[in-house]
Amino acid sequence: MAVKKVDTIWMNGKLVKWDDAKIHVLSHVIHYGTSWFEGIRCYETAKGSAIFRLDKHMHRLFDSVKIYRTQIPYTQEQLEQAALETIRANTMRACYIRPVVYRGYGDVGVNPLGCPVDVAIAVWEWGAYLGTEALTDGIDVCISTWNRPAPNTLPAMAKAGGNYILSQLMKLEAVQAGYSEAIALDVSGNLSEGSGENLFLVLNGVIHTPPFASSLLPGITRMTIIQLAEELGYKIKEMTIPREMVYIADEMFFTGTAAEVTPIRSVDKQKVGDGKPGPVTKRLQQAFFDVVKNGNDPHKWLHFVYEK
Numbered sequence: 001m002a003v004k005k006v007d008t009i010w011m012n013g014k015l016v017k018w019d020d021a022k023i024h025v026l027s028h029v030i031h032y033g034t035s036w037f038e039g040i041r042c043y044e045t046a047k048g049s050a051i052f053r054l055d056k057h058m059h060r061l062f063d064s065v066k067i068y069r070t071q072i073p074y075t076q077e078q079l080e081q082a083a084l085e086t087i088r089a090n091t092m093r094a095c096y097i098r099p100v101v102y103r104g105y106g107d108v109g110v111n112p113l114g115c116p117v118d119v120a121i122a123v124w125e126w127g128a129y130l131g132t133e134a135l136t137d138g139i140d141v142c143i144s145t146w147n148r149p150a151p152n153t154l155p156a157m158a159k160a161g162g163n164y165i166l167s168q169l170m171k172l173e174a175v176q177a178g179y180s181e182a183i184a185l186d187v188s189g190n191l192s193e194g195s196g197e198n199l200f201l202v203l204n205g206v207i208h209t210p211p212f213a214s215s216l217l218p219g220i221t222r223m224t225i226i227q228l229a230e231e232l233g234y235k236i237k238e239m240t241i242p243r244e245m246v247y248i249a250d251e252m253f254f255t256g257t258a259a260e261v262t263p264i265r266s267v268d269k270q271k272v273g274d275g276k277p278g279p280v281t282k283r284l285q286q287a288f289f290d291v292v293k294n295g296n297d298p299h300k301w302l303h304f305v306y307e308k
């Protein structure tokens with residue numbers, strides 16, 4: 001599905017026309033994958049348009065860049081304001097927000113230091129990432145033949161553009177084999193995450209999720225679901241999870257800004273539970289959508305975009 005153009009994109013402090021938001025072909029990012037980005041959603045809640053956990057996402061962007069010994073030439077507050085400005089300039093009610101920091105055009109060669117650190121923020125309309133039925137019926141997934149990076153290779157805690165070359169291998173393999181998504185194992189063969197989602201399993205009423213050391217991105221939705229689950233009285237175990245647990249789990253689901261809370265109904269053609277979204281998954285979906293759709297926000301996770 002082609003992205004639907006809007007009017008302007010924020011680039012290095014200015015709003016430029018969508019068609020003029022271009023970079024040079026010799027930009028460092030194109031050759032060496034030197035970018036860090038975020039995916040954030042602005043929801044049209046029952047109480048108005050609001051960005052979900054803007055501060056956490058922007059903070060993770062700064063962390064991603066910091067891991068690579070790089071500095072963003074703006075403050076977190078300035079980029080949060082820029083995201084709001086871009087949404088307002090395009091009069092969006094609900095959208096996906098993509099801030100991206102990248103090494104631009106300057107020197108050539110692997111050493112990035114001679115290239116500027118550029119920043120852009122784009123917004124566009126976006127629906128359910130894995131399809132609307134995915135949220136209600138669940139999706140079919142496989143275990144990828146690709147593993148997530150070994151410790152001390154590519155830092156999984158950084159949301160860096162280059163990491164998504166691996167996600168693409170996972171996604172292509174899965175989609176071409178007829179699955180919606182793949183789950184990757186870490187270097188030891190334990191569960192890690194999807195190509196763009198964190199993973200949760202429910203077994204005997206306890207919710208399990210792999211730890212950061214299993215080579216995964218610290219998801220903002222993951223953090224949110226852990227908190228909501230705890231508040232609802234569920235027991236959550238963050239632990240190293242062997243692959244075979246997917247074949248005996250009662251319920252499984254993915255979390256992510258794009259995927260929201262997506263039930264998994266089968267893995268490697270084996271049904272998860274009875275092949276339908278289970279009660280814990282549904283309860284957590286409901287708690288999540290109560291915030292982002294109904295606008296019920298006791299935690300102050302929503303950042304409203306327009307004056308009421």
Ligand code: PMP
Nearest residue numbers: 196197198217219220221256257
């Ligand atoms: N893992 C990966 C590899 C991702 O790309 C994403 C999407 N940002 C996630 C997990 C989920 O993170 P979040 O909930 O912050 O969107």
